[in-house]
Amino acid sequence: MNCGSNTDSKLDDLRNFVGDENSNHSFSVGKSNSVQNENPLPGILPLYHTARIYTKISPYMLNITQTGSYLVRLHFFPFSFKKSHLADALFNVSASNFSLLSNFSVRNSSTEFPVIKEFFLTIAEGNFDIYFIPADETRFAFVNAIEAFVLPQNFFIDNLTAIPPLRTIDAALRTLYRINVGGPEVNDSLWRNWVPDNDFVTFGSSVKASSYDGEPQESRQGRLVVKEIAPDVVYKTYKKVSIDTNGSSNFPNITWRFNVSKEARHLVRLHVCDPLSVSPGTVKFDLNISTNFSKVIDPNSGGVSDMRTPLFYDYVVFSDDSGYMSFSIAPNEMSSVKVAFLNGLEIMEFVGNSTFEVPVEHETRKHIALKIGLAGGAALILVLVLLLSVCLRLRRLKPIKALILKNEFLYGRGRSPSSTTKRTENASIVTNLNLKLKMSLAEILAATENFNPKLLIGEGGFGKVYKGTLESGKKVAVKRSDSSHGQGLPEFQTEIMVLSKIQHRHLVSLVGYCDEGLEMILVYEFMENGSLRDHLYDRKECLKNPSVETAFTWKQRLEICIGSAKGLHYLHTGPDGGIFHRDVKSTNILLDEHYVAKVADFGLSQSGMPDPDHISMSLKGSFGYLDPEYFRTLQLTNKSDVYSFGVVLLEVLCARPPIVNSKQREEINLVEWGMFWQKEGQLEKIIDPLLVGHINQNSLRKFGEITEKCLKPQGADRPNMLDVCWDLEYALQLQQTPAHREAHEDSTTTAASTDLALPPMQNLSYNMFPVDDYSDTTASAVFSQLRVNDSR
The missing domain is CATH 3.30.200.20 (Phosphorylase Kinase; domain 1)
Known part of the structure; x- marks a missing residue:
C-alpha cells in the first residue's frame, strides 16, 4: 500500500505499492487523513512523497485470503506538511494483540532514508487490523507505506529447529539485525536487507573476510529449502578464526556485539555453510551468546554429506540487563580441525502482548448512551451493595489493616x-x-x-x-x-x-x-550511601558545587576496594571449597553511612569447589565483567571472581562502565583500553578527571600492577583475593606517604630501585595472620613495621 496516495508506486520490477486512496481494493484505511510532501528532495522515491496520518485511534484493515506466517513491513519517512512535520509524531502500533511499536518516533532519523520496521506474524484468514495509536491528544501517528505478504511454507519450522522449541503461531517477531558476515550489503528474494558485519566486531577486527568459488549445494532442512532463507552470496562469504598446529592464534575467537532491549527474548538465527572440512565431522566450533547460552556447532551433523551445504540454526535466547548481546565463536577442543566460522546472523526480538483495548466500532449514539446508562446504574447498585457488605463485615470481624493488605x-x-x-x-x-x-x-x-x-x-x-x-x-x-x-x-x-x-x-x-x-x-x-557505581558515575553534585569534586577521594576508593576484596576473600576461603560470588560488579558493592564497603547480591553464587570434569552449560554473570576463561571453558573457579574484581578496579580508577558506545573502537571495552595504557606505562592518561593531581604516582603504579594481575587471560596467572588485599593495602600506604619523603625518594631512587622496594611486602608469609579475620588493624601494624624497616 502506498499510503495517502491515489497512484501506484513501484520500487522494483516485482513490488508495486497500490495507492490506498483508490477504493477499488480490499482494504480500509480507517479514520485518517492523507498528507503530501510539500518540498520533496531530489532522489526521494515517490513512495515517500505521501503519508497517512491518524489523530485518533484507528485501524488500517487488510483482507487476508490465506492463513499463514506473514512478513509485515511498515515504512516511515519524515517530511513537512501544512506547517507541521511528521518528525513530531509519537505513537504506538498494535496488531494481532501484539504491541509492534511503543512510543515510536522518527525525530532523529535521516531525511534521506526511510525507517523500515519489519515484523513476522501468524495471520488468520479474514480481516487483519493494524492499529495506529497516537501517544496522547496532542500527538499523531503516521505511515508512508505498508507491505504484507505470506512467507514461504515453514519459514519458521514450529517445534523442530528452534532450541528451545518455538511456536510462531503464538508469537510475533521484530527484526533487529540481519548480518552478512564477511560479505557486502545485499538484498534477498524477500527484499530483506543484509548488511556487513564490520561495525559490530568488538575485537579481532583485523580478521579478514573469506570466500569460496562455486555455488552452495541445494539442501533441505526439515521440509524447507534453505535457499529461500538467505541468498547464496551470504553462504559464499564468511569470517573464520583458526588455531595452528602449534596451538597459537592471533585471535582465539571472534566476537560481535549488538544493542538490544534489556531482559528481552530473542530468536537468533545463525547461517553456516562449511567450505573447510575435508570430511564430515572434522570441523566443530563453540558458539557463546552473551552470558547465558553456549552451544557446539557441527555443520555436518544430521546426515549431511556435502561440505558446502547451507544450514541455519534457530535459538531462543534471553538478553540480560546490560542492553547488549554478544556473539562469540571459537574452535572446539574436540574438533580435528581447529577452526570456527560464520556466514550470516539474524536477531529478532519477541514482541510483547499489547495492553491496548480494541475500540468498539459502528455503534449509534443512542446505543452508546443506553449502554452507558445501564452500566452507570449497575455500577451504582453494585457500590451500594458493597458498602453495605463492608459495613456489616467490619462490625462482625474487624480485621486489622495488615491482613487486608496481605490478602490483597x-x-x-x-x-x-x-x-x-x-x-x-x-x-x-x-x-x-x-x-x-x-x-x-x-x-x-x-x-x-x-x-x-x-x-x-x-x-x-x-x-x-x-x-x-x-x-x-x-x-x-x-x-x-x-x-x-x-x-x-x-x-x-x-x-x-x-x-x-x-x-x-x-x-x-x-x-x-x-x-x-x-x-x-x-x-x-540498609546501606545509606547506595552502590559504588552510583558514586563513580553520578556527577550532578560535582557539577553544581566544584568544591565537592574530590569528596570521593582516591584514599576512599582504595579503602572501598580493600573492604570489597576482604569480603570476597572471606567467601572464597570458607569450608567445603568456599563460595564463588559469580556476579562481582560495582552495583553489587554497597556503602554504609561511613562508606564501609559491603559485597551484596548472592543470588548467582555457587558453593563448593566445582568438579573439574564437569562443565556447566549455564553461564552466569554480567556482560563486561565476565571472566573470558570461564566464558571459553565454562569451568568456574574463584579466579573468575578475581577477574570481575579487576574490572571493578578499573571502574574505580577511570569512573566509566566496562562497555560503552564509542566511535573509537579501542575505547569500547574498558579492560582492553585500560590494559593498553597500563602496558604503555601511561595509566594516568585515562584516570577519572576528578582524581587528576590527587594520586601519588607510586600508589597509581602499584594499583595498575594489581589490576593487570587480576585481568590475566588465564586464571592460573591471577592472584587470589588475599594477595589482592595485601597489594591494595600497600597501594593505600603509598598514597599516604608524606610528600617530603616521596620527594626524597624521587631524588635519590631510580625507577629500577623503586620497583625493588616493593618485594619485602610481597615476600611476607600470608599464613602468619588468621585467614577469616584479616583486619585493618593487623594490616596497619604490618605496614607500620615496613615503613620502619624502609626508613632504616
Missing part, C-alpha cells in the same frame, strides 16, 4: 489460590531451612508502607528494592521478586542459604525473608 497482595493481582499453592510447593526448600529469619508479609507491608513507590530505591535482576523501617526502628532494604526481571526462585533460595551461613563486616547482612503465597521477598541491612 496474595490474591488481588490476578493470582489464583491454585497458583499460590504451586509456588509454595516449589519453595519448600526455603521453608524447610527452619531459619529464624522468616518474616510475615504483614510486617514487610507495614515497613514499606504497602510498597510505596516513593520508597523505591533501586531495581535489579531479582526485582524492585524499597527502603523500609521495621517496627523496632531498624532501617532495611526490601527486595521484592518480579518474575519479569529474569531471576526467581533459584536465586531466592541461593541468597538465603548463602547469607544464613556467613557473616562478615564486608558482606551485606540478611535481616529476613518472606515466602508467603506468590511473594518472594529478601530483607537486608
Whole structure:
C-alpha cells in the first residue's frame, strides 16, 4: 500500500505499492487523513512523497485470503506538511494483540532514508487490523507505506529447529539485525536487507573476510529449502578464526556485539555453510551468546554429506540487563580441525502482548448512551451493595489493616489460590531451612508502607528494592521478586542459604525473608550511601558545587576496594571449597553511612569447589565483567571472581562502565583500553578527571600492577583475593606517604630501585595472620613495621 496516495508506486520490477486512496481494493484505511510532501528532495522515491496520518485511534484493515506466517513491513519517512512535520509524531502500533511499536518516533532519523520496521506474524484468514495509536491528544501517528505478504511454507519450522522449541503461531517477531558476515550489503528474494558485519566486531577486527568459488549445494532442512532463507552470496562469504598446529592464534575467537532491549527474548538465527572440512565431522566450533547460552556447532551433523551445504540454526535466547548481546565463536577442543566460522546472523526480538483495548466500532449514539446508562446504574447498585457488605463485615470481624493488605497482595493481582499453592510447593526448600529469619508479609507491608513507590530505591535482576523501617526502628532494604526481571526462585533460595551461613563486616547482612503465597521477598541491612557505581558515575553534585569534586577521594576508593576484596576473600576461603560470588560488579558493592564497603547480591553464587570434569552449560554473570576463561571453558573457579574484581578496579580508577558506545573502537571495552595504557606505562592518561593531581604516582603504579594481575587471560596467572588485599593495602600506604619523603625518594631512587622496594611486602608469609579475620588493624601494624624497616 502506498499510503495517502491515489497512484501506484513501484520500487522494483516485482513490488508495486497500490495507492490506498483508490477504493477499488480490499482494504480500509480507517479514520485518517492523507498528507503530501510539500518540498520533496531530489532522489526521494515517490513512495515517500505521501503519508497517512491518524489523530485518533484507528485501524488500517487488510483482507487476508490465506492463513499463514506473514512478513509485515511498515515504512516511515519524515517530511513537512501544512506547517507541521511528521518528525513530531509519537505513537504506538498494535496488531494481532501484539504491541509492534511503543512510543515510536522518527525525530532523529535521516531525511534521506526511510525507517523500515519489519515484523513476522501468524495471520488468520479474514480481516487483519493494524492499529495506529497516537501517544496522547496532542500527538499523531503516521505511515508512508505498508507491505504484507505470506512467507514461504515453514519459514519458521514450529517445534523442530528452534532450541528451545518455538511456536510462531503464538508469537510475533521484530527484526533487529540481519548480518552478512564477511560479505557486502545485499538484498534477498524477500527484499530483506543484509548488511556487513564490520561495525559490530568488538575485537579481532583485523580478521579478514573469506570466500569460496562455486555455488552452495541445494539442501533441505526439515521440509524447507534453505535457499529461500538467505541468498547464496551470504553462504559464499564468511569470517573464520583458526588455531595452528602449534596451538597459537592471533585471535582465539571472534566476537560481535549488538544493542538490544534489556531482559528481552530473542530468536537468533545463525547461517553456516562449511567450505573447510575435508570430511564430515572434522570441523566443530563453540558458539557463546552473551552470558547465558553456549552451544557446539557441527555443520555436518544430521546426515549431511556435502561440505558446502547451507544450514541455519534457530535459538531462543534471553538478553540480560546490560542492553547488549554478544556473539562469540571459537574452535572446539574436540574438533580435528581447529577452526570456527560464520556466514550470516539474524536477531529478532519477541514482541510483547499489547495492553491496548480494541475500540468498539459502528455503534449509534443512542446505543452508546443506553449502554452507558445501564452500566452507570449497575455500577451504582453494585457500590451500594458493597458498602453495605463492608459495613456489616467490619462490625462482625474487624480485621486489622495488615491482613487486608496481605490478602490483597496474595490474591488481588490476578493470582489464583491454585497458583499460590504451586509456588509454595516449589519453595519448600526455603521453608524447610527452619531459619529464624522468616518474616510475615504483614510486617514487610507495614515497613514499606504497602510498597510505596516513593520508597523505591533501586531495581535489579531479582526485582524492585524499597527502603523500609521495621517496627523496632531498624532501617532495611526490601527486595521484592518480579518474575519479569529474569531471576526467581533459584536465586531466592541461593541468597538465603548463602547469607544464613556467613557473616562478615564486608558482606551485606540478611535481616529476613518472606515466602508467603506468590511473594518472594529478601530483607537486608540498609546501606545509606547506595552502590559504588552510583558514586563513580553520578556527577550532578560535582557539577553544581566544584568544591565537592574530590569528596570521593582516591584514599576512599582504595579503602572501598580493600573492604570489597576482604569480603570476597572471606567467601572464597570458607569450608567445603568456599563460595564463588559469580556476579562481582560495582552495583553489587554497597556503602554504609561511613562508606564501609559491603559485597551484596548472592543470588548467582555457587558453593563448593566445582568438579573439574564437569562443565556447566549455564553461564552466569554480567556482560563486561565476565571472566573470558570461564566464558571459553565454562569451568568456574574463584579466579573468575578475581577477574570481575579487576574490572571493578578499573571502574574505580577511570569512573566509566566496562562497555560503552564509542566511535573509537579501542575505547569500547574498558579492560582492553585500560590494559593498553597500563602496558604503555601511561595509566594516568585515562584516570577519572576528578582524581587528576590527587594520586601519588607510586600508589597509581602499584594499583595498575594489581589490576593487570587480576585481568590475566588465564586464571592460573591471577592472584587470589588475599594477595589482592595485601597489594591494595600497600597501594593505600603509598598514597599516604608524606610528600617530603616521596620527594626524597624521587631524588635519590631510580625507577629500577623503586620497583625493588616493593618485594619485602610481597615476600611476607600470608599464613602468619588468621585467614577469616584479616583486619585493618593487623594490616596497619604490618605496614607500620615496613615503613620502619624502609626508613632504616
